[in-house]
Amino acid sequence: MKKNRYAIIKTALLSISLAAFILSACAVSASFAASSLAGFSSDTNDYSFEFYDSDNGLINQHITSLAPDNKGSIYTGTWGGIMKFDGSIFAKIEGAGGRVEGVAPQFVSALFYDAKTDTLWIGSMFNKNAGLFKYHNGHFTRYSMIDGMPSDNVSAVCAGGGKIYAGTWGGGIAVFDGTKFEVLNRKNGLSDNYITSLAYSEKTSALWAASKFSGANLIKDGRVTVMDDHTSSLVNNYVHKLVLDDAENMVYFGTSGGVSKFNGAAWQNVITGPDTIGDNFIKDIFICKPKSFDRSIVYYITANDVSVSFDNAYYNIVIKKLSGRDLELNAVAADENYIYLATDRGLCKIGRR
Numbered sequence: 001m002k003k004n005r006y007a008i009i010k011t012a013l014l015s016i017s018l019a020a021f022i023l024s025a026c027a028v029s030a031s032f033a034a035s036s037l038a039g040f041s042s043d044t045n046d047y048s049f050e051f052y053d054s055d056n057g058l059i060n061q062h063i064t065s066l067a068p069d070n071k072g073s074i075y076t077g078t079w080g081g082i083m084k085f086d087g088s089i090f091a092k093i094e095g096a097g098g099r100v101e102g103v104a105p106q107f108v109s110a111l112f113y114d115a116k117t118d119t120l121w122i123g124s125m126f127n128k129n130a131g132l133f134k135y136h137n138g139h140f141t142r143y144s145m146i147d148g149m150p151s152d153n154v155s156a157v158c159a160g161g162g163k164i165y166a167g168t169w170g171g172g173i174a175v176f177d178g179t180k181f182e183v184l185n186r187k188n189g190l191s192d193n194y195i196t197s198l199a200y201s202e203k204t205s206a207l208w209a210a211s212k213f214s215g216a217n218l219i220k221d222g223r224v225t226v227m228d229d230h231t232s233s234l235v236n237n238y239v240h241k242l243v244l245d246d247a248e249n250m251v252y253f254g255t256s257g258g259v260s261k262f263n264g265a266a267w268q269n270v271i272t273g274p275d276t277i278g279d280n281f282i283k284d285i286f287i288c289k290p291k292s293f294d295r296s297i298v299y300y301i302t303a304n305d306v307s308v309s310f311d312n313a314y315y316n317i318v319i320k321k322l323s324g325r326d327l328e329l330n331a332v333a334a335d336e337n338y339i340y341l342a343t344d345r346g347l348c349k350i351g352r353r
Helices: 002-035 319-323
Strands: 047-052 063-068 074-078 081-085 090-092 108-114 119-124 131-136 139-143 154-160 163-168 173-176 181-184 195-201 206-211 216-220 223-227 239-245 250-255 258-262 267-270 284-288 297-301 305-310 313-318 329-334 338-343 347-352
Touching: 047 319, 063 108, 063 338, 074 108, 074 338, 081 108, 119 154, 119 163, 131 154, 154 206, 163 195, 206 239, 239 284, 250 284, 284 329, 297 329, 305 329, 305 338, 313 319, 319 347
Parallel strands: 063 329, 108 154, 154 195, 195 239
Antiparallel strands: 047 347, 063 074, 074 081, 081 090, 108 119, 119 131, 131 139, 154 163, 163 173, 173 181, 195 206, 206 216, 216 223, 239 250, 250 258, 258 267, 284 297, 297 305, 305 313, 329 338, 338 347
């Protein structure tokens, strides 16, 4: 009887130890899942792929820009105007009564969604109706050189500090306070009048401007600081995209020679390698912080590939291998579940299996 009692106690202790081990393992697994890039890899078999073009209602298959509206939809800028994508279908942007009020933009080159005011700002280039457009409450308003813009060819848009900033192709930056325009250009200290990308930091009240040929510019308190391969450690002076991650105090520069990251004090350059980005010619960058991750995920695109980065790990997705199509990538956006790619032939929607 005593022996049986010891056996029962031993069995109970083993059960408790096993349960503790399982709970510990689950805790480690949960911790690992929270801190790792779960669901991402460089194997195209790990992704689902969907493609949307004119057969799905897309007004023009050449998509240049994307802007999530923070409500589950994405504005898509095309050579034929703007549509809204809800994850499965495209819808025309229409005003009350089923019609668009105001002159709608064509040849869209840039989009910026201002969540604070539920307003879409649009840049258009190289057509008679080009300029800066505001879309709010079903109404389009166009601003051009007649209103004080330095150029009608708008290549980049952002908002911040109560103002709208429109980067132009050859005229510098137009600063709009809602009433009038002011102009920042080379005469004010900008490195270049050909602006490719803009970003505003609410945290530091600073405007960042990337240029086609001459690096980047930091505009703060009326002063312009030029950052190029002479004045800083910027990897390349041809900057195609500039994105801020204020939460992590980081500025990302996508260039013709790779990626530069700047935290206000030190630079880190990322170039093509077996464990980094797949190509040095970076066309677009998008930063997303899903609820299931404790840090930001950064998406880079080149003409043909996507690189996903998290906590200094990189995963490269070859789009031709995934899609079976020859596509040129123009822009990228992402949410909790999908990566969206604007291409010259339609929209790609990529999911993690």
